[in-house]
């Protein structure tokens with residue numbers, strides 16, 4: 001008797017994944033792992049962009065989003081592009097510019113460098129340019145093509161579509177690196193823009209409830225459905241453990257550290273070290289916790305489906321509304337007082353290695369932990 005497998009069955013057109021099929025046809029490498037150092041990934045010629053690229057598939061990427069790396073060789077530029085999916089671009093390396101042509105025919109250009117963040121408004125024409133004749137530029141694009149391709153499974157509709165989304169362009173200042181702040185509440189304050197020139201000096205807002213001295217901002221980029229937020233962990237500190245749905249692509253921006261992952265039924269913690277270049281996505285409802293071991297504040301961004309403006313899925317809406325509720329009260333967050341003592345013991349060991357003093361003593365009884 002023939003056995004059914006979960007793999008795509010091409011002959012019978014059964015259990016297809018049009019997005020993954022498309023990635024295969026593009027002819028560039030596809031990397032899949034739990035955490036990936038994108039700076040170290042080998043790219044290959046990508047005809048679509050007249051550049052180089054690789055698909056970067058985090059294991060916890062979920063159903064809606066994925067990432068690709070786009071490499072511009074020294075002096076290189078992409079061919080003009082247009083497509084019916086959203087992209088949030090994080091600049092990993094290099095200096096260059098992007099030109100976006102709005103539905104009204106006006107062109108907007110902005111210059112980016114390492115740790116810039118920008119969005120490509122839906123279905124606008126754009127082109128990336130490497131501003132250096134000597135160094136490559138490496139962009140990490142997180143996009144919702146998996147959702148769009150699996151919904152329409154028609155390449156021509158997605159890449160050759162004239163529909164103009166006028167409302168996605170926003171005011172001109174959003175292309176120039178300025179934006180509009182909307183105060184919501186700690187953890188959900190909004191900065192609406194298309195372009196953040198340098199994530200490392202962007203002013204964040206306090207969000208104490210997620211961790212001692214934590215701060216963050218939620219971006220609304222190009223009136224998009226894709227979400228991005230940035231968080232900072234102070235020196236010598238770590239955030240509270242929490243969990244949520246999959247698909248949040250986390251990119252380390254400044255500092256170094258590690259994140260622990262665990263599920264209810266597991267005895268041990270899975271640890272992923274990070275620094276600029278590393279991306280991972282916490283798997284569905286897996287607990288995770290971020291630890292800064294650097295002698296400086298550590299920043300990271302998280303990119304995925306469901307912006308603060310358009311949460312898109314119920315789980316994203318509920319995650320925002322209930323993100324600070326303790327796990328014992330039906331929420332998603334583990335308060336310091338409730339965490340497994342082993343977590344703080346691991347922290348103290350890691351800090352011993354770096355020589356950076358722990359500044360968690362005022363929140364956790366460290367003498368007690370070291371005895372256990």
Ligand SMILES: [Fe+2]
Nearest residue numbers: 242244282288
């Ligand atoms: Fe998280």
